[in-house]
Amino acid sequence: MRRFKTEKDSDYFKIVDDAINAYTWAAIVKLQERKVIDDVLGAIGQGKEAKIILAKRGESYAVLKVFYPILIRFVKSRYGYILGDPRFRRLKISDQLHLVETWCRKEFGNLSRAYSAGVKTPKPYGFYRNVMAMEFVGIDKTPAPLLADVGLENLEDPDHVFYEVVKNLEKTYIFAGLVHSDLSPFNILYDGKDPWIIDWGSAVRRGHPKELEYLRRDVERVLEFFETPLPPEDLFKRLVERGAWRGSIDIDEEGWLLIGGKRILD
Ligand SMILES: Nc1ncnc2c1ncn2[C@@H]1O[C@H](COP(=O)(O)OP(=O)(O)O)[C@@H](O)[C@H]1O
Numbered sequence: 001m002r003r004f005k006t007e008k009d010s011d012y013f014k015i016v017d018d019a020i021n022a023y024t025w026a027a028i029v030k031l032q033e034r035k036v037i038d039d040v041l042g043a044i045g046q047g048k049e050a051k052i053i054l055a056k057r058g059e060s061y062a063v064l065k066v067f068y069p070i071l072i073r074f075v076k077s078r079y080g081y082i083l084g085d086p087r088f089r090r091l092k093i094s095d096q097l098h099l100v101e102t103w104c105r106k107e108f109g110n111l112s113r114a115y116s117a118g119v120k121t122p123k124p125y126g127f128y129r130n131v132m133a134m135e136f137v138g139i140d141k142t143p144a145p146l147l148a149d150v151g152l153e154n155l156e157d158p159d160h161v162f163y164e165v166v167k168n169l170e171k172t173y174i175f176a177g178l179v180h181s182d183l184s185p186f187n188i189l190y191d192g193k194d195p196w197i198i199d200w201g202s203a204v205r206r207g208h209p210k211e212l213e214y215l216r217r218d219v220e221r222v223l224e225f226f227e228t229p230l231p232p233e234d235l236f237k238r239l240v241e242r243g244a245w246r247g248s249i250d251i252d253e254e255g256w257l258l259i260g261g262k263r264i265l266d
Protein backbone atom coordinates (compact mmCIF):
# COMPACT_ATOMS: atom_id res chain seq x y z
CA MET A 1 0.00 0.00 0.00
CA ARG A 2 1.06 3.51 -0.78
CA ARG A 3 2.22 5.55 2.19
CA PHE A 4 1.88 9.26 2.16
CA LYS A 5 4.20 11.87 3.57
CA THR A 6 2.93 15.15 4.97
CA GLU A 7 5.83 17.27 3.66
CA LYS A 8 5.22 15.98 0.18
CA ASP A 9 1.57 16.98 0.37
CA SER A 10 2.29 20.48 1.56
CA ASP A 11 4.81 20.82 -1.25
CA TYR A 12 2.15 19.72 -3.65
CA PHE A 13 -0.34 22.33 -2.42
CA LYS A 14 2.31 25.03 -2.51
CA ILE A 15 2.99 24.26 -6.15
CA VAL A 16 -0.73 24.26 -6.92
CA ASP A 17 -1.23 27.61 -5.13
CA ASP A 18 1.69 29.17 -6.99
CA ALA A 19 0.31 27.88 -10.27
CA ILE A 20 -3.09 29.38 -9.52
CA ASN A 21 -1.60 32.73 -8.54
CA ALA A 22 0.53 32.92 -11.66
CA TYR A 23 -2.43 31.92 -13.79
CA THR A 24 -4.67 34.52 -12.13
CA TRP A 25 -2.10 37.30 -12.49
CA ALA A 26 -1.72 36.50 -16.16
CA ALA A 27 -5.49 36.87 -16.57
CA ILE A 28 -5.48 40.21 -14.74
CA VAL A 29 -2.61 41.46 -16.94
CA LYS A 30 -4.64 40.40 -19.99
CA LEU A 31 -7.54 42.57 -18.81
CA GLN A 32 -5.10 45.48 -18.41
CA GLU A 33 -3.73 44.96 -21.90
CA ARG A 34 -7.27 45.00 -23.21
CA LYS A 35 -7.86 48.27 -21.32
CA VAL A 36 -10.72 46.75 -19.36
CA ILE A 37 -8.97 47.92 -16.19
CA ASP A 38 -5.92 49.98 -15.24
CA ASP A 39 -4.00 49.57 -11.96
CA VAL A 40 -4.96 46.93 -9.43
CA LEU A 41 -5.48 48.53 -6.01
CA GLY A 42 -6.12 45.62 -3.66
CA ALA A 43 -8.57 43.16 -2.20
CA ILE A 44 -11.82 44.56 -0.82
CA GLY A 45 -13.74 41.39 -0.12
CA GLN A 46 -13.70 37.68 0.12
CA GLY A 47 -16.62 35.61 -1.02
CA LYS A 48 -17.20 31.89 -0.76
CA GLU A 49 -15.18 30.93 -3.80
CA ALA A 50 -14.05 34.26 -5.11
CA LYS A 51 -11.93 37.21 -4.12
CA ILE A 52 -13.12 40.75 -4.82
CA ILE A 53 -10.41 43.20 -5.90
CA LEU A 54 -10.62 46.92 -6.55
CA ALA A 55 -8.97 48.30 -9.69
CA LYS A 56 -8.76 51.67 -11.37
CA ARG A 57 -10.64 52.14 -14.60
CA GLY A 58 -9.93 55.52 -16.12
CA GLU A 59 -11.04 58.17 -13.66
CA SER A 60 -13.24 55.69 -11.85
CA TYR A 61 -13.05 52.17 -10.38
CA ALA A 62 -13.85 48.62 -11.36
CA VAL A 63 -14.26 45.46 -9.35
CA LEU A 64 -12.53 42.21 -10.25
CA LYS A 65 -14.16 39.00 -9.14
CA VAL A 66 -11.47 36.35 -9.13
CA PHE A 67 -12.64 32.75 -8.98
CA TYR A 68 -10.41 30.19 -7.34
CA PRO A 69 -10.49 26.56 -8.29
CA ILE A 70 -13.13 24.98 -6.10
CA LEU A 71 -11.66 21.54 -6.04
CA ILE A 72 -8.42 22.73 -4.50
CA ARG A 73 -10.41 24.23 -1.65
CA PHE A 74 -12.41 21.08 -1.38
CA VAL A 75 -9.29 19.00 -1.17
CA LYS A 76 -7.75 21.32 1.41
CA SER A 77 -10.78 21.48 3.66
CA ARG A 78 -11.03 17.72 3.65
CA TYR A 79 -7.31 17.22 3.80
CA GLY A 80 -7.44 14.41 6.28
CA TYR A 81 -10.02 12.36 4.44
CA ILE A 82 -8.69 12.71 0.99
CA LEU A 83 -4.95 12.54 1.09
CA GLY A 84 -5.00 8.79 1.06
CA ASP A 85 -7.28 8.72 -1.94
CA PRO A 86 -5.22 8.44 -5.12
CA ARG A 87 -8.11 9.56 -7.34
CA PHE A 88 -7.62 13.14 -6.22
CA ARG A 89 -4.00 13.02 -7.20
CA ARG A 90 -4.99 12.25 -10.74
CA LEU A 91 -7.21 15.32 -11.20
CA LYS A 92 -5.04 17.58 -13.27
CA ILE A 93 -4.73 21.21 -12.20
CA SER A 94 -5.73 22.21 -15.71
CA ASP A 95 -9.07 20.40 -15.30
CA GLN A 96 -9.73 22.24 -12.09
CA LEU A 97 -8.87 25.57 -13.69
CA HIS A 98 -11.20 24.75 -16.52
CA LEU A 99 -14.10 24.35 -14.08
CA VAL A 100 -13.71 27.84 -12.64
CA GLU A 101 -13.31 29.34 -16.08
CA THR A 102 -16.66 27.87 -17.00
CA TRP A 103 -18.19 29.24 -13.82
CA CYS A 104 -16.73 32.70 -14.49
CA ARG A 105 -18.02 32.70 -18.08
CA LYS A 106 -21.46 31.64 -16.86
CA GLU A 107 -21.65 34.34 -14.19
CA PHE A 108 -20.45 36.99 -16.62
CA GLY A 109 -23.06 35.86 -19.17
CA ASN A 110 -25.86 36.03 -16.59
CA LEU A 111 -24.74 39.43 -15.35
CA SER A 112 -24.64 40.74 -18.93
CA ARG A 113 -28.11 39.41 -19.63
CA ALA A 114 -29.53 40.97 -16.48
CA TYR A 115 -27.78 44.27 -17.14
CA SER A 116 -29.08 44.44 -20.72
CA ALA A 117 -32.58 43.76 -19.44
CA GLY A 118 -32.39 46.91 -17.34
CA VAL A 119 -31.85 45.23 -13.97
CA LYS A 120 -29.98 47.44 -11.50
CA THR A 121 -26.75 45.48 -11.35
CA PRO A 122 -23.07 46.38 -11.88
CA LYS A 123 -22.23 47.03 -15.51
CA PRO A 124 -20.20 44.12 -16.93
CA TYR A 125 -16.86 45.27 -18.35
CA GLY A 126 -15.21 42.04 -19.50
CA PHE A 127 -13.73 38.75 -18.40
CA TYR A 128 -10.76 36.56 -19.08
CA ARG A 129 -10.37 32.99 -17.86
CA ASN A 130 -11.19 33.05 -14.11
CA VAL A 131 -11.41 36.84 -13.68
CA MET A 132 -14.35 39.11 -14.43
CA ALA A 133 -14.49 42.89 -14.28
CA MET A 134 -17.57 44.97 -13.49
CA GLU A 135 -18.73 48.35 -12.26
CA PHE A 136 -17.79 49.20 -8.68
CA VAL A 137 -20.72 50.04 -6.43
CA GLY A 138 -19.56 52.32 -3.65
CA ILE A 139 -18.35 55.74 -2.66
CA ASP A 140 -14.68 56.64 -3.15
CA LYS A 141 -12.98 53.35 -2.45
CA THR A 142 -15.55 52.07 0.03
CA PRO A 143 -17.86 49.38 -1.31
CA ALA A 144 -21.59 49.77 -0.71
CA PRO A 145 -22.75 47.59 2.20
CA LEU A 146 -24.94 44.54 1.87
CA LEU A 147 -28.62 45.06 2.53
CA ALA A 148 -28.31 42.33 5.17
CA ASP A 149 -25.66 44.34 7.03
CA VAL A 150 -27.58 47.62 6.82
CA GLY A 151 -30.78 46.09 8.18
CA LEU A 152 -34.33 47.05 7.45
CA GLU A 153 -34.51 49.50 10.36
CA ASN A 154 -31.63 51.58 8.96
CA LEU A 155 -33.05 52.12 5.48
CA GLU A 156 -34.07 55.68 4.85
CA ASP A 157 -37.04 54.63 2.76
CA PRO A 158 -37.73 50.90 3.15
CA ASP A 159 -40.80 51.02 0.87
CA HIS A 160 -38.75 52.51 -1.95
CA VAL A 161 -36.06 49.84 -1.56
CA PHE A 162 -38.67 47.08 -1.45
CA TYR A 163 -40.38 48.36 -4.61
CA GLU A 164 -37.04 48.62 -6.42
CA VAL A 165 -36.18 45.02 -5.48
CA VAL A 166 -39.57 43.83 -6.77
CA LYS A 167 -39.11 45.75 -10.04
CA ASN A 168 -35.69 44.16 -10.48
CA LEU A 169 -37.02 40.72 -9.63
CA GLU A 170 -39.67 41.10 -12.29
CA LYS A 171 -37.26 42.47 -14.91
CA THR A 172 -34.91 39.56 -14.19
CA TYR A 173 -37.67 37.02 -14.72
CA ILE A 174 -39.55 38.61 -17.57
CA PHE A 175 -37.03 40.70 -19.54
CA ALA A 176 -33.82 38.74 -18.89
CA GLY A 177 -35.59 35.36 -18.77
CA LEU A 178 -33.56 34.40 -15.71
CA VAL A 179 -34.09 33.33 -12.14
CA HIS A 180 -31.30 34.65 -9.90
CA SER A 181 -31.52 31.59 -7.62
CA ASP A 182 -29.38 33.06 -4.83
CA LEU A 183 -31.30 36.25 -4.21
CA SER A 184 -31.28 37.42 -0.61
CA PRO A 185 -30.17 40.52 1.34
CA PHE A 186 -26.67 38.97 1.20
CA ASN A 187 -26.52 39.48 -2.55
CA ILE A 188 -28.05 42.95 -2.65
CA LEU A 189 -25.91 46.05 -2.16
CA TYR A 190 -27.42 49.26 -0.82
CA ASP A 191 -25.90 52.51 -2.07
CA GLY A 192 -27.75 54.71 0.42
CA LYS A 193 -30.76 55.01 -1.85
CA ASP A 194 -31.17 52.08 -4.22
CA PRO A 195 -30.61 48.32 -4.10
CA TRP A 196 -28.19 46.63 -6.54
CA ILE A 197 -28.49 42.94 -7.34
CA ILE A 198 -25.13 41.11 -7.48
CA ASP A 199 -23.68 37.59 -7.64
CA TRP A 200 -25.27 35.99 -10.73
CA GLY A 201 -23.30 32.74 -10.66
CA SER A 202 -26.24 30.54 -9.70
CA ALA A 203 -28.78 32.12 -12.05
CA VAL A 204 -30.67 29.82 -14.41
CA ARG A 205 -32.51 30.46 -17.65
CA ARG A 206 -36.25 30.13 -17.70
CA GLY A 207 -37.10 26.62 -18.73
CA HIS A 208 -34.64 25.12 -16.27
CA PRO A 209 -36.29 22.19 -14.44
CA LYS A 210 -35.98 23.97 -11.09
CA GLU A 211 -37.01 27.41 -12.36
CA LEU A 212 -40.11 27.68 -10.19
CA GLU A 213 -38.52 26.22 -7.08
CA TYR A 214 -35.70 28.78 -7.29
CA LEU A 215 -38.04 31.64 -8.08
CA ARG A 216 -40.23 30.81 -5.09
CA ARG A 217 -37.18 30.72 -2.82
CA ASP A 218 -35.91 34.08 -4.15
CA VAL A 219 -39.31 35.63 -3.50
CA GLU A 220 -39.50 34.17 0.00
CA ARG A 221 -36.08 35.45 1.02
CA VAL A 222 -36.80 38.94 -0.25
CA LEU A 223 -40.19 39.19 1.43
CA GLU A 224 -38.81 37.81 4.67
CA PHE A 225 -36.29 40.64 4.86
CA PHE A 226 -38.81 43.37 4.14
CA GLU A 227 -41.37 41.97 6.59
CA THR A 228 -44.20 42.80 4.24
CA PRO A 229 -47.74 41.57 4.87
CA LEU A 230 -47.82 40.28 1.28
CA PRO A 231 -47.72 36.46 1.29
CA PRO A 232 -44.72 35.16 -0.72
CA GLU A 233 -46.92 32.68 -2.56
CA ASP A 234 -49.02 35.59 -3.78
CA LEU A 235 -46.08 37.50 -5.28
CA PHE A 236 -44.64 34.29 -6.68
CA LYS A 237 -47.91 33.47 -8.47
CA ARG A 238 -48.17 36.97 -9.88
CA LEU A 239 -44.65 36.69 -11.29
CA VAL A 240 -45.36 33.33 -12.89
CA GLU A 241 -48.66 34.55 -14.35
CA ARG A 242 -47.10 37.71 -15.70
CA GLY A 243 -44.19 35.69 -17.07
CA ALA A 244 -46.65 33.77 -19.25
CA TRP A 245 -47.95 36.98 -20.87
CA ARG A 246 -47.36 37.01 -24.62
CA GLY A 247 -48.50 40.54 -25.43
CA SER A 248 -46.52 43.75 -25.40
CA ILE A 249 -45.10 45.12 -22.15
CA ASP A 250 -44.72 48.78 -21.26
CA ILE A 251 -42.77 50.47 -18.50
CA ASP A 252 -44.36 53.36 -16.66
CA GLU A 253 -42.66 56.55 -15.49
CA GLU A 254 -41.68 54.94 -12.16
CA GLY A 255 -40.06 51.94 -13.83
CA TRP A 256 -42.83 49.42 -13.16
CA LEU A 257 -43.61 46.84 -15.83
CA LEU A 258 -47.12 47.23 -17.18
CA ILE A 259 -48.52 43.88 -18.20
CA GLY A 260 -52.05 44.05 -19.52
CA GLY A 261 -51.83 47.65 -18.32
CA LYS A 262 -51.19 46.60 -14.69
CA ARG A 263 -48.30 46.77 -12.23
CA ILE A 264 -47.34 43.71 -10.22
CA LEU A 265 -48.20 45.59 -7.01
CA ASP A 266 -51.10 48.01 -6.88
N1 LIG B 1 -19.63 45.37 -7.99
C1 LIG B 1 -19.34 45.40 -6.69
N2 LIG B 1 -19.14 46.58 -6.04
C2 LIG B 1 -18.85 46.60 -4.73
N3 LIG B 1 -18.73 45.51 -3.96
C3 LIG B 1 -18.92 44.30 -4.52
C4 LIG B 1 -19.24 44.18 -5.91
N4 LIG B 1 -19.37 42.87 -6.19
C5 LIG B 1 -19.15 42.20 -5.05
N5 LIG B 1 -18.88 43.05 -4.03
C6 LIG B 1 -18.57 42.66 -2.63
O1 LIG B 1 -17.94 41.39 -2.62
C7 LIG B 1 -18.72 40.43 -1.91
C8 LIG B 1 -18.70 39.08 -2.61
O2 LIG B 1 -19.27 39.19 -3.91
P1 LIG B 1 -20.26 38.10 -4.47
O3 LIG B 1 -20.43 38.38 -5.94
O4 LIG B 1 -21.52 38.06 -3.67
O5 LIG B 1 -19.39 36.78 -4.28
P2 LIG B 1 -19.74 35.33 -3.71
O6 LIG B 1 -20.16 34.55 -4.92
O7 LIG B 1 -18.47 34.85 -3.17
O8 LIG B 1 -20.84 35.48 -2.69
C9 LIG B 1 -20.11 41.03 -1.85
O9 LIG B 1 -20.81 40.59 -0.72
C10 LIG B 1 -19.84 42.52 -1.81
O10 LIG B 1 -19.56 42.93 -0.48
Ligand SMILES: [Mg+2]
Pocket (backbone or CB within 6 Å): 047, 186, 187, 199
Ligand atom coordinates in the same frame (compact mmCIF):
# COMPACT_ATOMS: atom_id res chain seq x y z
MG1 LIG C 1 -22.59 36.58 -2.70
